[in-house]
Amino acid sequence: MTTGIEIRHYTGGQSTELRPLLLEVYAEVYAAAALSDPFASPDRFAEGLDHWSARPGWSCVVGYDGEQPVGYAYGAPLPSGSRWWGGLLTDVPADVVAETGIRTFALSELMVREPWRKTGTARRLHDPLLTARREERATLLVDQDHPKVHALYESWGWTTLGGLRPRLDDAPLFHAMLLGLPVAP
Template identity: 40%
Template sequence: MTTAPPIELRTFTTLDTARGDLLDVYADVRAPLLHLPNYAATAFGERLDRHATEPGFTAVLAYAGGHPVGYVYGNTIEHGDRYWQRTEPAPADEYTERPAAALKEIGVRTQWRGTGTARRLHDAFLATRDEPYVTLMVNSAAGDGKVHALYRSWGYEDLGESQPSAASPVLTVMIRVAG
């Protein structure tokens, strides 16, 4: 892991002041994929706007020298949420009968990868949560499997698969105890 200059973490519960920075970092992080419909900046903006209106929305952004270098955001999902309905096989009631935190996106600019920034963002997001579990979806092919392996090293376990939209690849649904 590379040592990085200090970062400042800022937590937001609305998009009012964070939206532009989230879109800016997203476009940089996903630049090689922006030509694909599911990864287009406009598609991300639509998802972000929708997620920001859902219960428990929280975003944490990392700043270095006043510039955004990474982000994470998510919200609360309840029993019966479409998130769980799209997961195959259906998750055990243990995971779905109570609210869970859904980590919807995490991204760190290339020059900040390997510095611990993603983990700091992740942990800061979890520090805002009181749900017993946190879940996320990952494209198992991302980074030639390295992203999936990273989440496993953070304590996540595979739970099933989901295809959130027709334009989305099939994603691996992962879960872990939030605390």
């Protein structure tokens, strides 16, 4: 393992060729969780990946240590009328959750394989994904059972909007977070 991580960018047109790699890394990172949590199953993740990667504006960054993938981050803009905010448990003004299709980039996934955790790799994936975005803000969901992850995002400038439970079977309770864009390179 080195700290010289190379970041490679991908778009929706490359998602089919990238899919096996993303699924393989997910299966490794979430192997323990998938044993007891149906929301973490690889099949469910594959469905979500296919949904996200088919969206207009989908973007993904993959970090490599040599030719070894160390992790990735991906997301897409929220469409007008998005259901993203449908499970919000906190009252907020309607204009805060109004989507236009170009207002908010949803960071759907960010994961790092075990040997590269606590090396700054997550930030090395996060920043390049968001730096080039043209939306005014980004959003993500953090499982409320992971306070260290929540605190990490806060240290990167994310703020908590409120609690959110997606309208999906077996979905955990999340913190919905926002970050103003652009992110400084």
